[in-house]
Amino acid sequence: MAVREMVAARPKMPQNRGQRKGIIMENTNEMSLEFDSRSLNEGFARVAVAAFATQLNPTLEEVADLKTAVSEAVTNAIIHAYGKKVEKIRINCCVREREMEVEVVDHGVGIRDVPKAMEPMYTTKPELDRSGMGFAFMEAFMDELQVRSEPGVGTTVWMKKKFGGRSGQRDLSGDA
Amino acid sequence: MNSIFQIRDNCMTIRVPEELDHHNALPIQQEADEVMMNRNIQTIVFDFRDTSFMDSSGIGVLMGRYRAIQRKGGQMQAENVSERIEKILRMSGISKLIPVNRKREWL
Numbered sequence: 001m002a003v004r005e006m007v008a009a010r011p012k013m014p015q016n017r018g019q020r021k022g023i024i025m026e027n028t029n030e031m032s033l034e035f036d037s038r039s040l041n042e043g044f045a046r047v048a049v050a051a052f053a054t055q056l057n058p059t060l061e062e063v064a065d066l067k068t069a070v071s072e073a074v075t076n077a078i079i080h081a082y083g084k085k086v087e088k089i090r091i092n093c094c095v096r097e098r099e100m101e102v103e104v105v106d107h108g109v110g111i112r113d114v115p116k117a118m119e120p121m122y123t124t125k126p127e128l129d130r131s132g133m134g135f136a137f138m139e140a141f142m143d144e145l146q147v148r149s150e151p152g153v154g155t156t157v158w159m160k161k162k163f164g165g166r167s168g169q170r171d172l173s174g175d176a
Numbered sequence: 177m178n179s180i181f182q183i184r185d186n187c188m189t190i191r192v193p194e195e196l197d198h199h200n201a202l203p204i205q206q207e208a209d210e211v212m213m214n215r216n217i218q219t220i221v222f223d224f225r226d227t228s229f230m231d232s233s234g235i236g237v238l239m240g241r242y243r244a245i246q247r248k249g250g251q252m253q254a255e256n257v258s259e260r261i262e263k264i265l266r267m268s269g270i271s272k273l274i275p276v277n278r279k280r281e282w283l
Contacts, residue, residue: 039199046229064229064260071231075198129205129240133232133268140267 029055029095037082037089037106039075045091046070052093053100056163065141066100066161072134073104073157079125081108081155099162102142107154114147181207186218186250192227196234205237209244218250225256225279235268242273253277 031052035041046067053066070091077089085108092103111117117124118139123132139145142159149155180191188211193200211217220241224230238254245252254265256279265271 039197039202042197042199043195061260067229068231068264071197071229075231075233079198129201129236131232131235131239131268133235137232137264137267 026096031093032090034088034090036086037078037108038086039078041089042071042074042078045074045089049091049093049102052095053163055095056098056100058163062161062163066102069138069141069159069161070102070104072138073102073159076134076157077104077106077108077155079128079130081106081110083109098164099160101158101160103159104157105154106156110151110153110155111147111149112151114149118147180204181211183211183215183217186216187221188212188215188217188219189221189223191223191225192230192234194226195229196227196237197229197231198233201233201237205240208237208241212244212248216248217245218248220245220250220252222252222254223256224254224258224261227261228258230261230264232268235264235270238265238270238274242270256280 033045033048035045049070050063050067053063056062058066074089074091087107090103090105092101092105094101116122118135119132120136121132123130126132135145135147138157138159142161144158144160146158147155148158180193182189182191188208190204190208192204196204208220222238222241238252242252251274253275254261254270255277257265257276258279262271262276262278265276270276
């Protein structure tokens, strides 16, 4: 079964970034959390990820962007992936220099047509007053977004945000 | 009855909580629908003075109520929105449908 993939990329990071790996040891900081797909955990999830992002000394707007994007991805997993079932949602975060990657993983029903699901205003649950803006917000508030999904297996939403160069920023290599 | 709902004449004011996400949206949707079923509401005011966070679930709440009040020939507005909430409303296109008034920021 083909893994459906949709890449909605903002201006891409320079492609040669990976090559530096061998020269300079990559400095990353990772965090994962797993929680039940209950709606009351939506607030917990976005606050936890935002708290992890404080090491990047983000602006208030960057924090708000991150929280909104995480909230959208987690809400999708709760409503669409699992429906009435309570299962696990996993979030993996990785900070690398001035960027943060966030992955929201579920093992729910999956998405049959990812490009369609990502269209603004498209929703499979209009009866629940869903606006269909979830993926549009993730795309708008993060720098990169990839959605991988397989029906019956689950969905992984991968997002990346670059945090701007604010003065007084802490970086990971500077804590020695 | 939830205290965040205030009804005066034909106007229903909904004082939106600090965070409006899917979890917090459900009781607001239900109660708003109940009020609108039982009373002749012609104006809905969403008061965002306490609200610092909203995602697309909040847009769903507003859109649903907007459609309902449109059917009755009434009107809707958003009051006391922060810069952030204004941005979310603008991005979703709701700002084109209803008046949105900014919160007075105390400096």
